Amino acid sequence: MSVTDITTANGTAPIPGPATPYQGDIARYWDHEARPVNLRLGDVDGLYHHHYGIGDVDHASLGEPDDSEREKKVITELHRLESAQADVLLDNLGAVTPDATLVDAGCGRGGSMVMAHQRFGCKVEGVTLSAKQAEFGNRRAKELGIGGSVRSRVCNMLDMPFATGSVAGSWNNESSMYVDLHDLFAEHSRILAVGGRYVTITGCWNPIYGQPSKWVSQINAHFECNIHSRREYLRAMADNRLVPQAVIDLTPATLPYWELRATSSLVTGIEEAFISSYKDGSFQYLLIAADRV
Ligand SMILES: C[S@@+](CC[C@H](N)C(=O)[O-])C[C@H]1O[C@@H](n2cnc3c(N)ncnc32)[C@H](O)[C@@H]1O
Ligand SMILES: CC(C)=CCC/C(C)=C/COP(=O)(O)OP(=O)(O)O
Numbered sequence: 001m002s003v004t005d006i007t008t009a010n011g012t013a014p015i016p017g018p019a020t021p022y023q024g025d026i027a028r029y030w031d032h033e034a035r036p037v038n039l040r041l042g043d044v045d046g047l048y049h050h051h052y053g054i055g056d057v058d059h060a061s062l063g064e065p066d067d068s069e070r071e072k073k074v075i076t077e078l079h080r081l082e083s084a085q086a087d088v089l090l091d092n093l094g095a096v097t098p099d100a101t102l103v104d105a106g107c108g109r110g111g112s113m114v115m116a117h118q119r120f121g122c123k124v125e126g127v128t129l130s131a132k133q134a135e136f137g138n139r140r141a142k143e144l145g146i147g148g149s150v151r152s153r154v155c156n157m158l159d160m161p162f163a164t165g166s167v168a169g170s171w172n173n174e175s176s177m178y179v180d181l182h183d184l185f186a187e188h189s190r191i192l193a194v195g196g197r198y199v200t201i202t203g204c205w206n207p208i209y210g211q212p213s214k215w216v217s218q219i220n221a222h223f224e225c226n227i228h229s230r231r232e233y234l235r236a237m238a239d240n241r242l243v244p245q246a247v248i249d250l251t252p253a254t255l256p257y258w259e260l261r262a263t264s265s266l267v268t269g270i271e272e273a274f275i276s277s278y279k280d281g282s283f284q285y286l287l288i289a290a291d292r293v
């Protein structure tokens with residue numbers, strides 16, 4: 001791991017700088033991100049997510065269209081669907097014992113890590129390129145009194161500071177579109193124990209469509225990422241001793257989230273690209289759970 005001139009807030013421990021100029025751009029992107037659609041949803045219960053939602057919208061919970069509280073109710077509902085997404089990811093980790101260590105690769109502000117610790121009682125390590133996100137996640141964990149078990153750090157997920165075979169489960173929740181998949185799965189495969197479980201929830205382009213559609217290109221430009229195809233995921237896993245145990249198309253389950261989000265005051269402008277590409281079949285919201293063999 002390269003150590004450069006960036007230091008932690010207390011100035012004691014040097015932390016690694018970006019491995020590439022691209023990673024520097026992504027670190028800056030997430031250091032400056034403060035979209036209300038993420039912060040106001042997180043404020044609902046203190047779990048801050050940077051991923052999307054799944055499940056049916058509970059229309060009864062939203063009240064009447066002219067309800068003065070409707071916007072608040074929409075935010076609560078969108079947040080409920082985002083937490084439901086993280087719950088499904090955690091369901092696919094299988095049984096995890098309290099003495100295990102889990103790794104969240106590309107952990108964002110740490111919402112999924114808190115949920116994992118609350119569910120399994122185990123240690124959860126997160127890595128993100130963004131110092132602001134790591135500070136945010138560590139502050140939240142401390143506030144919750146779980147700072148000894150849930151820790152975020154600034155680190156490249158292609159070069160993680162975990163010993164070979166030391167991890168029972170690891171995941172990428174909407175973070176694998178920032179890296180080369182062969183490099184990513186080689187690193188998960190290295191840190192996972194044989195018999196360990198890897199889970200990803202991701203947006204991927206659908207090889208049946210042919211090539212990335214204009215909507216997929218728009219999503220890439222919006223987030224400065226590089227969406228991979230479903231075929232690339234499966235091939236890179238197979239090449240790295242990760243054998244899919246479940247491949248679940250979550251596209252129908254995520255559409256209600258997007259359709260509700262498109263009606264809210266917190267729209268960001270990317271809603272049409274997601275809705276159109278999910279509907280024309282060029283893009284899929286996929287969960288893959290794989291065994292490390
Ligand atoms: C869309 S956010 C997802 C955050 C989180 N998984 C969640 O569900 O809330 C993408 C995350 O990937 C991280 N990321 C992107 N490339 C990375 C890399 N090479 N190493 C570590 N983290 C990375 C970003 O810093 C950011 O935290
Ligand atoms: C499924 C795909 C392709 C995801 C790309 C990665 C990404 C930016 C996810 C959501 O982050 P966010 O919660 O910060 O985004 P938003 O502000 O749109 O809610």
Ligand SMILES: [Mg+2]
Pocket residue numbers: 037038049050051052
């Ligand atoms: Mg969001």
